Amino acid sequence: MxxxxxxxxxxxxxxxxxxxxxxxxxxxxxxxxxxxxxxxxxxxxxxxxxxxxxxxxxxxxxxxxxxxxxxxxxxxxxxxxxxxxxxxxxxxxxxxxxxxxxxxxxxxxxxxxxxxxxxxxxxxxxxxxxxxxxxxxxxxxxxxxxxxxxxxxxxxxxxxxxxxxxxxxxxxxxxxxxxxxxxxxxxxxxxxxxxxxxxxxxxxxxxxxxxxxxxxxxxxxFARAALLPAEDALDLQPFGDGESRIACLALSRIANFDDLDPLKMHPGVRLDMVRPGQPIPGDAAVVIVPGSKSTRADLAFLRAQGWDIDLRAHHRRGGRLLGICGGFQMLGRSIADPHGVEGEAGATEGLGYLDVETVLTSDKRLTRVDAIHVPSGLQVAGYEIHLGLTDGPDCLRPFARIGDVPEGARSGDGRVEGTYLHGLFTSDAFRAAWLHALGVSADDFRYGNEVDxxxxxxxxxxxxxxxxxxxxxxxx
Incomplete structure (x- = not known):
């Protein structure tokens, strides 16, 4: 031991x-x-x-x-x-x-x-x-x-x-x-x-x-340790020197942040963790709103940092948004917790970038998933680990399909995406295609091989x- x-x-x-x-x-x-x-x-x-x-x-x-x-x-x-x-x-x-x-x-x-x-x-x-x-x-x-x-x-x-x-x-x-x-x-x-x-x-x-x-x-x-998945959010640091800048919000209860690991290792990418009190970089191509263990509390935390204002400016400039799990819920119109699953019962207005609403429930969905990313048609291997059900008109434009079941949501112009799929960027072909839209090309990079x-x-x-x-x- x-x-x-x-x-x-x-x-x-x-x-x-x-x-x-x-x-x-x-x-x-x-x-x-x-x-x-x-x-x-x-x-x-x-x-x-x-x-x-x-x-x-x-x-x-x-x-x-x-x-x-x-x-x-x-x-x-x-x-x-x-x-x-x-x-x-x-x-x-x-x-x-x-x-x-x-x-x-x-x-x-x-x-x-x-x-x-x-x-x-x-x-x-x-x-x-x-x-x-x-x-x-x-x-x-x-x-x-x-x-x-x-x-x-x-x-x-x-x-x-x-x-x-x-x-x-x-x-x-x-x-x-x-x-x-x-x-x-x-x-x-x-x-x-x-x-x-x-x-x-x-x-x-x-x-x-x-x-x-x-x-x-x-x-x-051992400097190369920084390339391995981190367990402590305190270990999350800016990584890479690529021309394409991706910013992720360091929420107070950030969860499953290993979603970011394949991005930080991918050539051509610069991954920035936006810390409390820092503005979202104006030149970020994509802002990721990550998972959270306390979604409504972290939505209040996000607003307290002024990030909601930065997100509006980012979106107005033509930037893209990706919400993963709790971040997906935050990008919708509202998050309701009628039974107090995450704390005090009530509802919180969302950021409103996706026309969806979430209701938190006590039943946790916990499963590995093989899905197809709808825009690219490429396979995504990941997992779901969340409370809550999300539905609304933008779910008719799903992020992915799990068999015949739609998953996630996209805005009409495709610049805002939300998904419950964690670990999605470990899928090499999907990650390469998703980054290609940002001008990043490294199709021969294999994340699993690098970790090994x-x-x-x-x-x-x-x-x-x-x-x-x-x-x-x-x-x-």
Whole structure:
């Protein structure tokens, strides 16, 4: 099990890289994260949802993502509450205090899922969440040391030297842990080193002496990691230097933002994340209104940034708009939540670019989809993960068709499109055709091949700089 000295120290990427490195040694490998918190979810082969990081780790293992790989997923809907997904299905929406009372009950499904994965594989690599140093959360813990103790799993602790203070991160974590938990940690990894790793030899030795833990290596900064799907919205950065500029609104509850990954990697594209307080670039060819975990709240957030005014100017200049899932709902005339599914019951006026209306319902649509993009006639492979039904005159001009069923909507002039299909840009032919309308040509770019190549590069780097043989000896 890889745990970290804090959030965003590189646990997810290291698990993905170790999974690929172990697969390249001929092992059957599965990833596992007992509890994750993310609004960036993936739909699994068994019809549930898990964190996007575990889907990437499954890809690194060469297998389909499954709900057992992330049995508890928390999807924040507000600053104090989150939707609780257990083994792929929505169980409840709870405030943090209520979830703390529920958490002890969740160890059983967590251990059930872990046991099923163990039965399938030579090796399961487990990812912790946050940090075990949050000892105030130790009681009832299912994400870090609580799980490690229940499953009797050895732990390796990751520190992030790029943040500074890595000696204090690692030594301090041992200082605050209970002795039994500290004894579960068998070693440490120093991650994201820039420059000559030998310059840290003295610090590395100091950590080993102060903790008594085995050092498994110092991993250099891996710049190509930026090309892999990100799970944390804080990792979303402007990307690319192409002539065609695509702007995406960084909503406060942005969800499934991995929709953007194939665009940021595509040659000829410059992808900009428009942050709160920033104007929408006047030279953007397309503005994407992405998915949201709280659509009505994020529509209010959008207006508070003045983006509604920028969108009117963009549209008046002839610019295009694409709304995905919650963004599709926002582009319509209204969003009604009569039963308070996302919060207080009521209705919100939409942006009005599409002649459609949405009613939020408690039933979540969660499915993989093969569709045909109507304007191009090209196949789109994606997934739906949303609450609500959308209908109106512009749905008679669908974005796509799923069999004989129309999906999404388009404006009469075709410059405004809305769809519930996530992951649509992973379909190479469709993406190339959609970008061709913006003057982008790179028809030979294959997104899936690029991701696979980066995972291989990561595995090579891990093999070069970490003692993978000794790491694998920890498995039981």
């Amino acid at each position: 890889l745990q970290g000295t804090g959030s965003n120290v590189g646990k997810s990427l290291l698990v993905a890289g170790l999974c690929r490195a172990a697969v390249r040694r001929g092992l059957t490998v599965r990833p596992f994260k007992p509890q994750n918190m993310s609004n960036n979810a993936a739909v699994t082969v068994d019809g549930g949802e898990i964190g996007r990081a575990q889907a990437l780790q499954a890809l690194a293992c060469g297998v389909e993502p499954h709900t057992d790989m992330n049995p508890v997923l928390l999807k924040p809907e507000s600053d104090i509450g989150a939707q609780v997904i257990v083994q792929g299905k929505r169980r409840a929406t709870l405030k943090a205090r209520d979830y703390a009372r529920l958490k002890p009950e969740l160890m059983r499904p967590v251990l059930e899922s872990f046991a099923r994965l163990k039965a399938q594989a030579d090796l399961v690599i487990v990812e912790g969440a946050g940090s075990p140093a949050e000892v105030n959360l130790r009681r009832g813990d299912i994400a870090n040391m609580g799980f490690a103790a229940a499953a009797d799993v050895p732990v390796v602790l990751i520190g992030d030297i790029d943040r500074g203070g890595v000696i204090a991160q690692l030594v301090g974590t041992k200082a605050v842990l209970d002795p039994e938990d500290a004894a579960r940690i068998k070693g440490f990894i120093v991650n994201r080193f820039r420059g000559d790793p030998s310059l840290f030899d003295d610090g590395y030795q100091m950590i080993a002496e102060r903790t008594g833990w085995q050092g498994f290596g110092v991993l250099p900064w 190549a980066v995972l291989d590069e990561l595995a090579i780097q891990i093999n070069r700089h970490l003692d993978v043989t000794e790491l694998l000896k920890l498995s039981r």
